[in-house]
Amino acid sequence: MAQNTVDTVPSNTPVTLLGLGTMGTALARAWLAAGHPVTVWNRTPARAAALAPEGATVAGTAAEAVAANTLVVVCLLDDTSVGDVLAGTDLTGRDVVNLTTSTPAQARARAEWVRARGARYLDGGIMAVPPMVGIPQxxxxxxxxxxxxxxxRHRTALAVPLxxxxxxxxxxxxxLHDVALLSAMYGMLAGAAHAFALIRKENIDPATLAPLLADWLTAMAPSVHQSAEHLRxxxxxxxxxxxLAMQVAGTPTFLATAEEQGVSPELLTPYFDLMRRRLAEGSGEEDLTGVIDLLLR
Structure with missing residues (x-):
């Protein structure tokens, strides 16, 4: 991944922020704390007004907020909200940074939409929760x-909150990177949910399993590098x-254990099914990387 380079604008770049949900409010406070002039707008005016004592300039409309600064950051509910809010604004000459969660196709379409209105566009995928904003560590x-x-141009200002x-x-x-990482997270959480379910009816304190589980997942995480090299x-x-042949041979034990513990195997069986399909194709000497190819349509 390409990393940061030297910025060409002052570190106290004025920022316009549209959207003051929990994440947007955290972003605004981080910029204000760092000395950036911040103009804010939100559909619920009270959320914007709450930032005025902290130094924010409250705009009466989204159009007024966009007109205030070149750097316009958008953090709204969804892509439809972005279109609705920006539709009545003059984006000419603006740099629009969209931190609203979207799909890759939505981001590409929104980039074209913004460019057609005379502005430049950056898309952003936030890998953080609001309490992490403004706390580098x-x-x-x-x-x-x-x-x-x-x-x-805006890297220094964008790096203030996160x-x-x-x-x-x-x-x-x-x-795409955002959803890829979060998808892996949900897969991990699914496995952890199954692990906790297995001990739920036993005289085992979940708090004693948790550090073992965390350590095991940490130890297994580097396997993604081998998968990436195999794909390359x-x-x-x-x-x-x-x-793969060895691992498929072991899957009945996992299913039998779930049955004995009264736990549904529904979080495991889709992956096991893919493993068996790959093995049936004659790929027993591989690792699990080939399962990825089965997912491609």
Whole structure:
């Protein structure tokens, strides 16, 4: 991934922020605390007014807020909300940074929509929750994609609330990286849910399993690097320690244990089904990387 480069605008760049939900409010407070002039607007005026004592300039309309500054950050509910809010504004000459959660296709379409209105566009995928905003040691960051020169111009200001990671000129890449990482998170949480369910009826304190589970997941996480290398080279058999055939042979134990513990296997069976399908194709000496190919339509 390309990282930050030297910015070309002052670090106290004025910022317009549209949308003051929990995340938007946290972003606004981080910029204000760092000395940035911030103009805010929200559909519920009280949320914007609450930031006035902290130094924010409250705009009466979205159009007024957009007119106030070149850097316009949008953090709304969804892509439809972005279109509705920006439709009545003059975007000419503005740099629109959209931190609203969207799909890659929505981000690409929104980039075209913004460009057609005379503005430049960056898309962002926030990898943080509001309490992490403004706290560098918390580890939160934002994926950014779109024109590199626009990112470079505003990188210092954008890095105030959360660290920045630039992932490419394609405006859909930030959303794609965002959803890819979050999808992996949900897969991990699904596995953890199954693990806790297995002990739920036993005289085992979940608090004693939690550190064991966290350590195990941490130890297994580096396997993604081998998967990436296999995908890059197309050779799924290099440095394989536990083959697909071995792992498929072990799946009945997991299913039997779930049955004994009165736990539904529904979080495991889709993945096990894919493993068996890949094995049936004659790929027993591979690791689990080939399952990825089965997911492609």
């Amino acid at each position: 918390a580890g939160g960051y934002v994926f950014y994609s779109g024109p590199r020169d626009v990112f470079d 660290a920045t990671t630039y992932v490419g000129e394609d405006p859909g890449f930030a959303a 080279t197309g050779d799924y058999t290099t440095d394989v320690v536990s083959t």
